[in-house]
Amino acid sequence: MADPAYHVDADLLSEGLRHEVMADTDRETPDIQARRHYLDGGPLVWVTLNGVSAKADTLLTYLATVDSIGFSVEKFCYSSLRDDLKRARRLDFAPYKHSRNNINKVYARLEYRLTKAFLRYAEGMRFGFVNPYDAFNRLDVRDSTNAYKSYRSLYDVPTKRPDAKFVAEAFRVMSSDGAAVGAFLSASHPENPLYAQFCRRLRQPLSAPERRRVLCNMERSRWRHGDYPQLHKKRVVVNIPSLHLVATDGYEHLSMRIGLGSLKTKTPLLTSWIKRMDFNPQWIIPKSIVKTSVRHNAGNTAYFESHDYFIRQRSTGKVVDPANVTADMLMSTDYLVIQRGGEGNSLGRIIFRFDNDYSIYLHDTSNRNVFSRNNRSVSHGCIRVEKPYDLAVFMLADKNEALMKKIEYSMTVKYGRHRTEDDDLNTPINRRMMLRSLKVEPQVPLFITYYTLYPDANGTLIGYDDIYGYDPVMKQDTPPAQQMDIAEKRKLFEQIVPQYSEKLYWAIRRIVLCHDDANDVLQNVFIKVWKGIDDFQNRSKLSTWLYRIAVNEALDFLRRQRNVASLDTVDNMSVADQLEADQYFDGDRAQALLQEAIASLPDVQRVVFNLRYYDELKYTEISQMLDTSEGALKASYHIAVKKITAYMKEHQ
Numbered sequence: 001m002a003d004p005a006y007h008v009d010a011d012l013l014s015e016g017l018r019h020e021v022m023a024d025t026d027r028e029t030p031d032i033q034a035r036r037h038y039l040d041g042g043p044l045v046w047v048t049l050n051g052v053s054a055k056a057d058t059l060l061t062y063l064a065t066v067d068s069i070g071f072s073v074e075k076f077c078y079s080s081l082r083d084d085l086k087r088a089r090r091l092d093f094a095p096y097k098h099s100r101n102n103i104n105k106v107y108a109r110l111e112y113r114l115t116k117a118f119l120r121y122a123e124g125m126r127f128g129f130v131n132p133y134d135a136f137n138r139l140d141v142r143d144s145t146n147a148y149k150s151y152r153s154l155y156d157v158p159t160k161r162p163d164a165k166f167v168a169e170a171f172r173v174m175s176s177d178g179a180a181v182g183a184f185l186s187a188s189h190p191e192n193p194l195y196a197q198f199c200r201r202l203r204q205p206l207s208a209p210e211r212r213r214v215l216c217n218m219e220r221s222r223w224r225h226g227d228y229p230q231l232h233k234k235r236v237v238v239n240i241p242s243l244h245l246v247a248t249d250g251y252e253h254l255s256m257r258i259g260l261g262s263l264k265t266k267t268p269l270l271t272s273w274i275k276r277m278d279f280n281p282q283w284i285i286p287k288s289i290v291k292t293s294v295r296h297n298a299g300n301t302a303y304f305e306s307h308d309y310f311i312r313q314r315s316t317g318k319v320v321d322p323a324n325v326t327a328d329m330l331m332s333t334d335y336l337v338i339q340r341g342g343e344g345n346s347l348g349r350i351i352f353r354f355d356n357d358y359s360i361y362l363h364d365t366s367n368r369n370v371f372s373r374n375n376r377s378v379s380h381g382c383i384r385v386e387k388p389y390d391l392a393v394f395m396l397a398d399k400n401e402a403l404m405k406k407i408e409y410s411m412t413v414k415y416g417r418h419r420t421e422d423d424d425l426n427t428p429i430n431r432r433m434m435l436r437s438l439k440v441e442p443q444v445p446l447f448i449t450y451y452t453l454y455p456d457a458n459g460t461l462i463g464y465d466d467i468y469g470y471d472p473v474m475k476q477d478t479p480p481a482q483q484m485d486i487a488e489k490r491k492l493f494e495q496i497v498p499q500y501s502e503k504l505y506w507a508i509r510r511i512v513l514c515h516d517d518a519n520d521v522l523q524n525v526f527i528k529v530w531k532g533i534d535d536f537q538n539r540s541k542l543s544t545w546l547y548r549i550a551v552n553e554a555l556d557f558l559r560r561q562r563n564v565a566s567l568d569t570v571d572n573m574s575v576a577d578q579l580e581a582d583q584y585f586d587g588d589r590a591q592a593l594l595q596e597a598i599a600s601l602p603d604v605q606r607v608v609f610n611l612r613y614y615d616e617l618k619y620t621e622i623s624q625m626l627d628t629s630e631g632a633l634k635a636s637y638h639i640a641v642k643k644i645t646a647y648m649k650e651h652q
Contacts, residue, residue: 009104012097013047016108024112030119033167038112045174046114047107052088055178056114060085062185063117070202070215076117084110115174118181122170123162126188128222132159135473140266156270156357157449160224193230195221198453201461213463216471217453227271229447236274236362236391238383238448240267241464243376245362245385246457247394253457254394259370259384262377266468269450272354273443274362277392279410279435280341281351281363285309286380290337295327308340342415349411350388352395354446362446364388364411377467383448395440409433489533496546497526503615504550510610511554512561513595521557525550541621548625551607558603597647601640608633609640 021038024031046056063076073079084106087093093103136155173184189195198218206214229237234249240260247254261267265288285294297303304310304322311320314334329335339345348364358381365384370376378384385391392407393399415429452466466472504525509518528549598606607626611617612633619630626633 007103008107012102012104013107016105017111020108020112024116026116028120029162030123031116033119034112034116037115037171042171043175044111045171047111052085052107052110053178055174055176055181056081056085056110058178058182059114059118059121059185062121062182066121068202069199070211070218076120077113078117081110081113081117084113118174118185119167119170122185122188123166125185125190125222126166127160127162127224128219130219130474131161132157132220132223133161136269136470139473140264152266153357154266154268156268157223157225158227158271160226190222191224192221192228194451194455197455197459197461201453210463213452213466213471216474217451219474220451225271227445229445232445235445235447238267238362238446239454239464240269240448240450241452241467242454242462243464243467245383245391247391248457249394254387254390255457256386256390257371257376258386259365259376259378261379261381263468265380267360267379267381267383267448268356268358270356270358270448272356272446274352274354274395274440274446275443276353276440277395277438278351278353279407279437280349281345281347282341283339283345283347285337285339286359287331289380290330294337295330298325298327298330299323308342308344310338310340312336312338348384348388350392350407352385352391352440362391392438395444397441406433406435407438410435489530492533493530496529496542500543500546504546507547507550507610507615508554510595510598510614511551511606512557513599517557521553522550525553528553544621544625547611547617551611551625555603555607593648593651594644596651597644598640600647601643605636605640605643608636609644612637 017038021035024035046053060078060081063073063078063081066073066076066078087101087106088110092101093106094101096102099105132155137153138151139154140152142150142152170184173180195218198214198221202211202214202218229235229248236245236247238245238258238260243258243260245256245258294309299322301322309322311322311325311330312318312335313320314336320335325335330337339347341347343349344366346366347361348366350364352362354361360381360383362383362385367384370378370384371386389408389411392411393404396403409430410433413429413434450468450470452464452471453461454464456462501522505518505522508521508525509515512518512521525546529546532549598609601609604626608622611622611625612619619633622633623630
């Protein structure tokens with residue numbers, strides 16, 4: 001009779017495999033793909049009639065080296081796979097059906113975990129472990145005054161991600177032999193030339209912060225763009241953390257300082273082609289700047305003249321007298337505020353145009369002082385260049401002396417109101433020397449990228465400050481040293497819960513009103529706190545971080561509640577009546593009406609009033625929570641007070 005320890009039962013193996021799949025709570029894309037394969041009845045790819053295929057050994061050879069690229073081997077279940085594979089090779093199985101080391105359970109574990117590990121390694125190395133679209137395009141809230149968040153796009157570099165075709169190919173390879181598995185994994189290694197440099201740097205003695213920086217930049221170099229600066233003899237590269245632009249044409253290098261987007265209006269990451277240079281451009285002022293700097297001067301002709309601004313009605317193209325324009329007209333989409341071209345224009349005397357979805361460009365500037373500053377994150381996203389004439393000459397395929405003189409003349413000649421008595425007014429402007437626009441032929445590739453470790457002209461890796469704070473956003477699973485110890489995490493969490501439970505409950509309750517709803521939201525808050533402790537890293541006050549989570553969860557609850565209510569045709573009780581019917585509400589009618597008045601406010605005003613009035617938080621603290629200026633918060637609070645007062649008078 002056959003030894004039961006070595007008996008493979010198809011049903012028991014299938015049951016064990018299903019148990020592995022259902023018990024797996026990992027949510028990375030490869031994990032989901034692995035689960036889907038087996039839940040959909042996909043075939044076994046590692047376990048055969050003769051046991052576990054030798055190609056599993058090939059995979060483990062690759063997994064054993066992941067520490068050299070900055071990852072813990074346990075991210076790939078290496079220890080479990082190694083031990084189970086040894087057991088399978090030695091036929092060291094327990095004879096009992098329910099034993100963890102029963103042959104069917106061992107084979108089930110190997111089948112599922114080998115698939116997960118293969119997909120994690122292949123996809124991570126080929127496409128990056130972090131999806132840059134997810135990491136950066138859900139980072140900055142577009143309008144912090146809006147309870148329903150929308151985000152600014154900050155990443156628009158064509159980047160390949162694993163698609164259905166790739167997954168199908170991966171499973172085909174897994175169903176093949178060891179040679180195919182090895183070739184596929186080897187071909188998955190990054191093609192970016194920077195990757196090898198980062199690997200070499202990682203092998204050097206490094207401090208913990210230096211190591212983290214290398215790991216973050218290694219991940220960036222894994223992203224498969226298909227186009228890299230090193231592939232082009234002539235190119236322009238703006239590596240944002242360096243605060244420099246480098247134009248390269250073979251052995252020719254042109255370097256210059258730049259000004260770029262501030263922390264609130266970051267310069268986006270993109271790849272494009274510089275196709276045209278425009279001289280003495282007019283500047284159509286963005287509505288965000290009109291809102292903050294221009295609209296308050298509506299009707300002030302002197303202001304518009306001193307800034308060389310004029311107003312054009314979009315529908316007719318007619319120029320409108322500033323004296324006849326209101327602030328509301330300036331903010332409407334039917335009117336444009338435009339700054340005339342020439343000396344003093346904010347775009348300077350030349351602009352370098354390239355296709356992009358952000359309306360940003362490289363351009364000169366009338367404020368040359370910016371280049372002497374260390375902090376040059378000053379713009380609304382555009383890139384100001386220190387040496388505009390040199391960059392214009394660089395763009396020329398043929399360094400024609402006559403054309404270069406025209407460029408220089410176009411960028412220096414004074415005209416219009418900028419010609420003064422000190423200028424030779426008797427010398428007419430040479431219109432033949434003035435250029436309006438010049439095509440860049442052939443077009444020059446432009447790379448706006450973000451590396452905090454990047455090679456200089458000699459190929460030496462130089463470290464730069466993480467000016468936008470993107471490195472912590474790179475949520476890759478780095479070695480355990482970078483993660484909080486589980487015991488430390490639990491200890492911190494156990495301190496947070498009793499200390500902040502009541503405060504957070506009332507902050508939530510004042511938004512959602514109902515006791516049961518507040519409790520439910522509070523539970524969700526602490527779930528998010530537990531999951532996010534590793535990422536907190538004291539980048540803000542603990543209380544600020546907790547309140548921010550609580551407020552966002554409460555507002556999300558309200559949004560979901562409104563969506564449900566919008567489908568309900570039954571008239572609901574008033575807020576005051578609901579509260580008085582709530583057994584956990586211990587106030588009187590006046591207090592119920594107060595809560596009803598607060599509930600009638602727009603969400604942001606409601607939150608600001610509660611945090612200021614009940615929690616007695618300072619405007620500086622609320623500003624950090626809501627990412628809104630103190631001035632705007634004060635205005636919101638005072639408007640809220642007036643609305644509440646009026647509501648109470650009307651309903652008492």
